[in-house]
Amino acid sequence: MKDYIQKMQTGGDIVSAITAFVEESKKINEDNHYFTVITEAQAIEQAKNIQKQALTKKFPLAGLPFTVKDGICVQGVETTASSAILKGYKPVFNATAVQRMIDAGAIFIGKTVQDEFGFGALGITQGKGFQAPKHPDDPELCCGGSSSGGGGFTKKIPGAHASLGESTGGSIEAPAAFCGVVGLCPTYSRVSRYGLLDYGTSLDKIGPLTKTLPEAATILQVIAGHDKKDETSSQEPVPDYAASLGNIKGLRIAKIKEAFAEGVDESIKNSVHEKLTELEKQGATVREVSLPSLKEGIATYFTIALSEASTNLAKYCGMRYGQSGSMNTSFDEYFTKIRTHHMGEEAKRRVLIGTFARMAGYRDAFYNKALKVRTKIIQEYKQAFKACDVLSSPTMPILPPKQTEAHNLTPLQHLMCDVLTVGPNLAGLPHVSVPAGKAGIMFIADHFKEEELFRTHAE
Template sequence: MTGANGWTIAAARDALRKGDVTAVDLTMACLTAIDAGDGLNAFVHKTPELALEQARAADARLAAGDAPAMCGIPIGVKDLFAVKGVPTQAGSNILRGFKPEYESTVTTKLWGAGAVCLGKLNMDEFAMGSSTESSCYGPAVNPWKVDARKLTPGGSSGGSAAAVAADLCLAATGTDTGGSIRQPAAFCGITGIKPTYGRVSRWGVVAYASSLDQAGPMTRSVRDAAIMLGAMAGHDAKDSTSADLAVPDFEAALSGDIRGKKIGIPREYRLDGMPGEIAALWDRGMDMMRDAGAEIVDISLPHAKYALPTYYVIAPAEASSNLARYDGVRYGHRARLAQGDGITEMYEKTRAEGFGPETQRRIMAGTYVLSAGFYDAYYNRARKVRALIKRDFEQAFAAGIDAILAPATPSSAFGLGEQGGADPVEMYLNDVFTVTLNLAGLPGVAVPVGLDAKGLPLGLQLIGRPWEEADLLNHAYVLERAAGFVAKPAKWW
């Protein structure tokens, strides 16, 4: 069974159906790798008993011939998804000890499809961050290493990206509010797709910014992303923003043929001071798409330059509202009170102790932009700019553009502790290429395309039309095949 934990979902599915391997064996290979991978701090709550129970059930389904594509596939779950009876802390001390008595819709669908839960994965506190350094568990570590430094796997789904890249699991769930699937996928050399807003249910996923959050798969290949997204997606009556649309067969759409398709290149994304390696990678990506028969078209997204400030008004405002529920009354952490303290002191002490510095910063910023006298100046103005950003994309697609190609990140993975210490804005700039999609509700996929001069992975992202993830994944499949990225991190942990 050596190496089975490094298989793709597609390869494992085929081996399971042929009887070459059992789900229990595959699960044991991952559990062994997880125990050996503690140095990465990717898995923060392990569930070996649950995993083996689900693996035995998957083997029974496989033997009976009742085997969906995800049956017997061991996966990790970002600590944002409620899994019944398993700690769900969203990377925060304020939810320490919380074990939900319910299951998120996404994990319900995955377990229903026969997937196996290996445990919960590290993340930035309440998904607020780009490096997993705001986690109450301490930072996750990127399995890629080129010098003495420990590198970030990105964020907020950093634990998910690190676990998949290090072969601790075959795939993982992630969430993307401003790039939190795509940025860590690019930093760790894996594939990650953020679906159209409403394609995947948000019910049972701890909220950060409700109009931006979207769950998606993080995998080793585009085909795997297509298989897993098919199991995660679908209408959910419990989520009022869930789209009542049929889920296509995403894997069947991977024809590898994009002849005649128009790929937009937004001129506003070619930023001043863009590293030469990122610009060269983008040019390479254009050549790959052109060689595959696509037409490269220069386009303009004039309001894209306002996306970052718009995002950092809207997301904290929604976080301020969503995180008001964590008050020490109903669940999670409650501060120890002094004699004479009342309910106000309990709220204040609980939230001061439970929330980390980055979460406190965003709650305060969000409360400020929603306050009387500033609501119109900041929040309402940001909502108007958001509408303009969305319209830019609509006009590009209306003009016949099939997909948009852009960098996924402004750099390769940086060292833990190197960004955002004195100036939080330095960290926020990691989202410069990714936040536009969340503001517009569009699907986007990050694909590893090459290595930088230091030997660290770099990725490109493709942006698709709303609800056309199948077409988007096919474009990504072409890019993946042309890039031929097969590099893996050398095991040091």
């Protein structure tokens, strides 16, 4: 990516590069279903525009092709979060993260498929009418979800490219680990959520999927920072992320004891340990820490996430955007008809669970209780960071399963796939999944300490 950008900053032929990239993307997409839309004409037009300015204005991402998870708004491009209920919705504005990529000279190529509204750890629960993407190395396997198309495409496409994904409970990290790429989820509020179709308001984060960790640092540098359009976006200054890359000497790593317990694939544990040994040889120290509250992670995370989702999805009622129908009926009947007809099975199940957890009579025992357990989990992480710079664990407990097998999992087994990623997501901590053998190793840092994640980069 670095060489590509340098070339395009110094007179490289951006239009030819993007034309070739789009052709290759279309070819890859035929069999793999990574995209919901490829915007060829728009990409070429944008490439011409950047080409004209590239020699006089130094774009940090000059001519870099990028793709965007379907649930992030791109002006004039169908944006559905891979749900049939939003079919036809074309936003009239760009998400801030998308706008910052464009302003930095990157070229938007298309929207990548996802699990409907982000509801899925495996990449097999798209909405009605959408196809599951195929794993880049073996078409029978799952890509991981929910930023599944972005993960698969990032691995499959040769050359410089970055994808914007989104994680609520593991949706950047899971596809990164399954597909063998880097997936970075920043601190909650580090990147503006303006223009993101929300799943869990207190949990959603936009972040990059790239081939390498330095590339993730490059993209985060561009998209991070305060945005007045998102009142929850942080005013914390954005440091120079590249400066900390590979600064391994003295890095204090603590591996999370509970993340190496029974139920986690042995080959994954071995790959993670090998990676940690490698880092130790380069000057890091590795010890173990126990985070006992993490055993409540799945129950806490999904109670909060689905409660928030069940209210966030209420706006998809067939009125302001997406699907609509005949309105010769009462509001309740109309709303019910549109939702019942267009929402997929997983979305319905999750909305039902979230609605239950917020209902009078159950709210204290579920939603309100989960918010308190979340506090305990955050406190436990904060305590751990007093004695380490990064925490580490496997990203996923399993290697990518076959899609046919994954469809046989019970809903609870499906939720359990997120067991290792829900912790940092609940606590809003920055974390990254980096390839380790055939698996992914996850590093977690304290709030707004993304630079500690970049220190783990080994040349």
